[in-house]
Amino acid sequence: MITILLALALLWPLVVVGWTLWIAYRTPPQQQGYFSALWLSAAWPALLLAYGGEAHWTIDGWMLGGEWSLNALSRPWLAFTALLWSLAALHAKGYFAAEQEKARSGGQEAQRRLLRLALLWPLTLLGNVLLIIAQDIASFYLGFALMTFAAYALVVHSGTEQARLGAKAYLMLAVVGEGLILGGFLWAAGEANTLTLQGVRESILEAEQGAWMATLLCLGFGVKAGVIGLHVWV
Secondary structure, eight states: OHHHHHHHHHHHHHHHHHHHHHHHHHSOGGGOOSSOHHHHTTTHHHHHHHTSOOEEEEETTSTTOEEEEEOTTHHHHHHHHHHHHHHHHHHHHHHTHHHHHHHHTTOHHHHHHHHHHHHHHHHHHHHHHHHHHBOBHHHHHHHHHHHHHHTHHHHSTTOOHHHHHHHHHHHHHHHHHHHHHHHHHHHHHHHHTOOBHHHHHHHHHHSTTHHHHHHHHHHHHHHHHTOTTSOTTO
16 A cells, blocks of 8 residues: 555646646647646645555665655655645645646746646656655655756746845755765765665765765755855755
8 A cells, every 4th residue: 555655745746737738738728727636635644654654665666776665764854844745735735726827828938838837847756756855866866856957937937036046046055966976875875885875875974975975965955055155045
């Protein structure tokens, strides 16, 4: 059962994206509802997964070998994340009500913005879910990169000069951050000959240059966290 929930948690956001594209193709823009019940449910399978119990999956055919798990650390974090995404989705339905009215009245800019949001919001969520359950470097980095670049559309959404400036700064810092994270991972993984996050943690603790590896990762993740000095995109 928990494996089915895992599949749903990862596939359901893609179903939401596919359904959104189908509706956009089949329905006139003036009649589209960008925040349907299906769209609102994108994070619900992940929320159920978090309460499904601890589990571990090894997927040999996935990239360099997938190691995914729900444990005492990742389960509460997944529950918090999925709940936050669910509440934010409900909030968005009301928050963008005026913009939906503009779209229904024929506003093409509003239509484009809402469609972009409706498509890339679930992809950002998918990246967030994957990086939480991933225990191998490749899966974690894939989830983190997907969340990073899909979130660009959320930052730039309003299309104002301030939003475009913020999104430009975000994208530039995100690319630098991704490079730092990748560098830290490869350095630590090569030192310990490992493909897992646990191996990276052990490598940082034991390696002679562990402090520098940790510095690269802290700076890279600090961009997304908006820590002081790397927060200007916010």
